[in-house]
Amino acid sequence: MKKYNFLSIILLGITLSNCGDTKKGENSLFTFNKSEFKEKYVSDDVLKLAVLNPNSKEIDSIIYYVNDKKVGSAKAADQFTLALTDQKLGYQNLKALVYYDGENSEATARVELVSKVQPKLLKYKVLNTYPHDTLSFTEGLEFYKDTLYEGTGQKGTSYLRKYDYKTGKVFKQVDLDAKYFGEGITVVNGKLYQLTWQEKTGFIYNPTTLKLEKTFAFTKDIEGWGMTNDGKNIYQSDGTEKIWTTNPDNQQMLDYINVYSGNTKIKAINELEWIDGKIYANVWQKDAIAVVNPKDGTVEGIIDLSGLRKIVKNSAAEVLNGIAYNPKTKTIFVTGKNWDKMFEITVSE
Template sequence: MKTLKVLAFISLAAALNSCKDDETVKNNLFSIDTSAMKQQYQPQETLSLKLVNAKNKEIDSVAYFINDTRAGSVKGNAPLDIALNGKKFGYQNIKAVVYYDGDNAETTGRIELVSDVKPELLEYEIVNVYPHDIQAYTQGLEFYRDTLYEGTGRYQHSSLRKVNYKTGEVYKKVEQEGRYFGEGITVLNNKVYQLTWREKTGFIYDADTFEKIKEFNYFKDIEGWGLTNDGKYLYQSDGTEKIWKLDPETLKEVDYVNVYTNNSKIKAVNELEWIDGKIYGNVYQQDAIAIINPATGAVEHIINFTELKQQVTKHPDLDVLNGIAYNPKTKTIFVTGKNWDKMFEIKIKQ
């Protein structure tokens, strides 16, 4: 009896492998014609798709999908032109389902959609230099009602603070439990939202008292990096090229953009600030800020702050530029870094 069961199992396995082999053979009959395709496209361009039919099979029709969304179909092996305007930057995974001889097969390909905007380098001037707590591993920075709020990181040292930016004095502070690594902050509707790095947990505080209102879990398995808001929605970065748009009440995803220049994605988007309808984002380990169109993810300008790091005190814990706060009263931008002993008030040159 055992021998029969073993033989039956072997037969079933052989049959399954045969089916897989047949499927592989079918899916190798066709391929997407890449002879006239580019690796990168811009939104104003059109993608033209057609198949290579090496075995000269009789093709009835082909259905094309972009990122699993049906893009169109054609009779036979006619070309299909797909407008790329309105699609999100990033990889566009192409799938063709080919119907032939009463059967069907699949073949896949990929292109990358990049921005059509070439970022311009902006110049700036230093308006003032203020003291900054050298022990503050700055993760979030934002003005609210003329008060500077700061979130700091590192395990056992994470906090939320109110700071006198002119003197560097911390006059209100709440510390997180040692198991949390604090990240970006933003203030919306008199509530301070604060992220944590890998703990997938966020906190909401009363902006006046720092009383904790609630904790929340991230809407998906991502890290917490930067945070800002446009007066209605939250925007969260996660260490990749993505910026997520969130509902501040449910903390669920509303939309997202991929941050791109005209030739590449910008990974490690960190601390965020909303300024005049744009998102200013620190690029981790670059000592630079990207100015991002929140509707598309296109990087429109870059500000190089490398020279600022040269002006702070050198010490073993000195780390990268991180922290952007716009003061609407003075219309100036405040920037600092992780464990910097200075904060710089700057103005963009027009």
């Protein structure tokens, strides 16, 4: 078994996929020639695109699209070669718009682009252990101006608080309306953002006073899970393999990446934290963190934190969830849902 497959099992397990399938309802007048399609592609590969013309129509030209973006054209039925270097990981939805006899028709198919990177198994060292409220169903964790902020879930008990992580003393707390299940949080441009799970609603607070300044609706029909930022854009997860890029000024969801560890799609991406240009991501139901390249979704490293679970004494403790980077100490703080402890760690190869 390859090393990256072993590491993928830590995160999720191997997901089988059916690659190269055409979309339902594809027009049968023209079809993609899939005889040279591979089961999976990596970014170094090239994709050879051509259509089959069983009715011998006189083709004028073909325009090719990948994920609804025009990538090139060919005269008549000539083959078109597409380099996959700049395509994001995941399924590539292919479309050929074929012009013939003054008319046009579409052919569709898809292929899967996976990561060529073998993720590294990273080491961690526990520097300190601090108390954590066992009633906190942790969904978001973040430092802002040397103060730790935490957002929690569960309807009726969701809240946002800031507190002294060394003692557990709460400085300020606001409780969410009972209809909301709180999720990830992040602070960017002097504003604190918080997601909700299935209500498709988010909140913007003053981080000093925790006064609610705005309620906003998601611009995509997704769930809200984890949240982080790079100082400019917000990144948020939705419980799938996707991490969305969001404009904090208008809350518009702009684009997304798909998270892959080797040839394995990693679903259930949860709490997020931006650390040194990478996204550190909890994976739901796994006591592990994936280190993700935000440009393309490649998992470059995996931190197996299952050993911390053995130190947690609370019998009601659930999965690892909660990552906060303290820029002052350059250390990472991790905890879990209803854990009685929070750990300050460093990570190395």
